[in-house]
Amino acid sequence: MKRHLVRRGGMLAAVVACVALAGAAPASAAPGDGSAYGVSVDVHLLWQSAVKVGPLAAANTSGPTSNTAVSANAAGILTAGVITTSAVRDDNSGAVTAKASTADVGLPLLKAALGTVSVKAIEAVCTATQEGVKGSSTLADAKLGSVGAVDANPAPNTQVKVALGPVNVATLILNEQIKNPDGSLTVNALHLKLLGGVVGALGSGDVIVSSATCGPAAPPMPLASGAGLWVGLGVLGAVAVPVGLRFSRRRAGA
Template sequence: MSGRKSVQVAMGAMVLAIPLALAGTANASGGPHGAAFALQARGAVNYGPISAVDSASGPAKKSMQEYRAPDGSLVAGVLNAEAGPGWAKSSLADLRLKLQAYGGGSGNSELEASVLSSSCSGGSGEAHLADFKWGDKREGYAPPPNTGISIPGYVSVLLNKQTRNADGSLTVVALSVKVDGHQSLDIASSTCSCPEPTATPTPSPTSPSSPPATSPPTSSAPSPSSPNESPAGPLPEAPTPVPVAGHLPVTG
């Protein structure tokens, strides 16, 4: 009986191993790839990634109506993430971040934005922010890549943070926050692979072609004519001899 149970357990393990092996193969198969998430915190406080998607199994999309951090430091609404082969995008709305929850003072301790979004496709990307406010800081709708704002020794903020990864893919984060070196938050992150370079086809060697056949040149020489004909036609008749009167000397 115990032998039968061992066989059943072994077969069950094999059945479970098959889809895991297939999943590993799909993830490692290469090709265009995309991934995204709306929000993630790492450090003293950890949560997320929220609304995380990956295109390893095909196009994917996730949405959440609202998220509140467990420690009450952050609230955001309408969190979206979407990814497909070679592209990704993410966004959230109505962000309220209380930096004092991570040990900050009262000044410049709250960060707000009505909309944050990032997108990436074919190895290039961009980010957009609307109504971004941090103390007296105000930023435009589409900041240049890696626009930095910081309070030395306390908080550093990167808008439209763009990072080229070791595998050549690009990650675009609409808002990246680091607090006192022990807490980080990435908001609206999108990652996409770069298109693989297209190999230039090498022309196959060709054998020298034979010159086109030509017909022998035709001779323009006239055909041989009969004795009574010239090349231009029949010869004219010779004139009739006319006797000429004269005296020959007599010798003897």
């Protein structure tokens, strides 16, 4: 009889353990996300059909965690060479890192306003840790026509106005950093915004080259997996064993 009650107590402890772990899972079921892509074009030029390309070579912490594309081309708007992206999460620390790199970028759309625009390589990087989220951009050998060369590591949200004569028709944003409502950070290494609705406009829409989004970081060492699982089972075991013994002793006393 004592053995029977001990077994019942053990079964009860197992049920308690399952319920506890089930309740713990949702807390670690929303880990930090990360994503990246190389090129996205969504513009409507005057007197032309809309042009949409990408996002190209998209990567995500949910998979695929890395991606590549050999080239990108939107006729008369953008040309680009090899694109490489990655987005990975460290399940032990919860840290997230996302990166996008695009080689040999040209913006023929801006030739009438600025002249030849070319960048040897454009990279966006973001990282999310328990301390916070941060990002940066690198534009290697960037030449913006009449604007000239620009800093390889421009300050966040550096803006370059693009004009045709006296009219601003577009804005180039370098190292654009956007803090999203969910706590994540999006870094667009280069973002061309066409200012539709103005006299002499080229059109409307956006061209983004090398984009990475991170965070916030996930809680470290989730309870329902890895080392956290053994910690959780150890605590539950310490509680469950006395449950079985208490049932046995009470029955014996009766």
